[in-house]
Amino acid sequence: MSRVSLTQYLVEKQREKNLIPAELRLLLEVVARACKRISFSVRKGELAGVLGDAGTGNVQGEQQKKLDVIANEVLLEANEWGGNLAAMASEEMDHSYPIPNRYPRGSFLLLFDPLDGSSNIDVNVSVGTIFSVLRMPEGVTDPADEHFLQPGSRQVAAGYAVYGPSTQLVLTVGDGVAEFTLDSDIGSWWLTGNNLTIPADTREYAINASNRRHWMAPVRRYVEELEAGSQGPRGKDFNMRWVASMVADIHRIITRGGIFMYPRDQREPDKPGKLRLMYEANPMGWLIEQAGGAATDGTRRILDIEPEKLHQRVAVFMGSKNEVERVTSYHREL
Numbered sequence: 001m002s003r004v005s006l007t008q009y010l011v012e013k014q015r016e017k018n019l020i021p022a023e024l025r026l027l028l029e030v031v032a033r034a035c036k037r038i039s040f041s042v043r044k045g046e047l048a049g050v051l052g053d054a055g056t057g058n059v060q061g062e063q064q065k066k067l068d069v070i071a072n073e074v075l076l077e078a079n080e081w082g083g084n085l086a087a088m089a090s091e092e093m094d095h096s097y098p099i100p101n102r103y104p105r106g107s108f109l110l111l112f113d114p115l116d117g118s119s120n121i122d123v124n125v126s127v128g129t130i131f132s133v134l135r136m137p138e139g140v141t142d143p144a145d146e147h148f149l150q151p152g153s154r155q156v157a158a159g160y161a162v163y164g165p166s167t168q169l170v171l172t173v174g175d176g177v178a179e180f181t182l183d184s185d186i187g188s189w190w191l192t193g194n195n196l197t198i199p200a201d202t203r204e205y206a207i208n209a210s211n212r213r214h215w216m217a218p219v220r221r222y223v224e225e226l227e228a229g230s231q232g233p234r235g236k237d238f239n240m241r242w243v244a245s246m247v248a249d250i251h252r253i254i255t256r257g258g259i260f261m262y263p264r265d266q267r268e269p270d271k272p273g274k275l276r277l278m279y280e281a282n283p284m285g286w287l288i289e290q291a292g293g294a295a296t297d298g299t300r301r302i303l304d305i306e307p308e309k310l311h312q313r314v315a316v317f318m319g320s321k322n323e324v325e326r327v328t329s330y331h332r333e334l
């Protein structure tokens, strides 16, 4: 059986289905190439001196790891000259980055979380890269932060790379979800899963339970019922998993089902959760929906949220449809 490469997959989406323009295909290939480079750095680890703190902070008030900074640089350098982008925005940069004047500007906007799960880098646990592609609004010549503020439903491509025991790329252009595995000997991505589908029911959930005392009533109720297992109202036992890399947790859910939660916190009621809407929740939410799952912030569909700020945070409930609908309905009842 001959395998389908990432290029062939994208050409087919472009040619046969007329789903994506050539510029978007080329842009996605460059993003995939950047993820390949990040994967090589992650794998060299201590041997390449890439572990540990960078000694700097980002706009989120978080300490940056060396690999956060390296991955951000790799993505910027790989994508700035291709001619398909107008600007980029990143978790690691205060403001968006317009394509410099020395290169041609295209019509797409790229957002990314260069290294997701940074706390896992130094302990050799899976990390990843998340990205989202939007169109530049019509008639805009000078891209700025405000042009990125589009709801997730307007994404034209979204995906992530997971740097685990193998490196995989999971991608949607709005026609289902495909998974590619990197053959690092020859540096090529090969299609290893097509039309990934999340089962509507699950017995697995993911939440950082150390925040329990800060949860709101709907989340407490939902998790208590899961924990009560076969003796409780759910009548079945559930298992809990938390990698603390969203990419790795979502990859498990896309592969075999489950629900991922990062709720709003009572400590800071004005701070809606930890995760960021534009480059974490939106791309993951779209992938989950494209795989037949659901994604809400407890009350609204994630993809319908009108963003107000580039680094805006949002509560997240995503994964197996029936579980997401249940926890969302608990928010409505209270």
Ligand code: AHG
Residues within 6 Å of the ligand: 062, 091, 113, 115, 116, 117, 118, 119, 208, 244, 245, 246, 247, 274
């Ligand atoms: P990042 O490393 O990009 O800042 O994202 C970390 C996120 C996400 O990957 C993960 O699900 C979550 O933070 C982990 O949070 P806890 O530290 O509460 O476990």
Ligand code: MN
Residues within 6 Å of the ligand: 113, 115, 116, 117, 246, 280
């Ligand atoms: Mn992240």
Ligand code: MN
Residues within 6 Å of the ligand: 068, 091, 113, 114, 115, 116, 117, 118
């Ligand atoms: Mn990150």
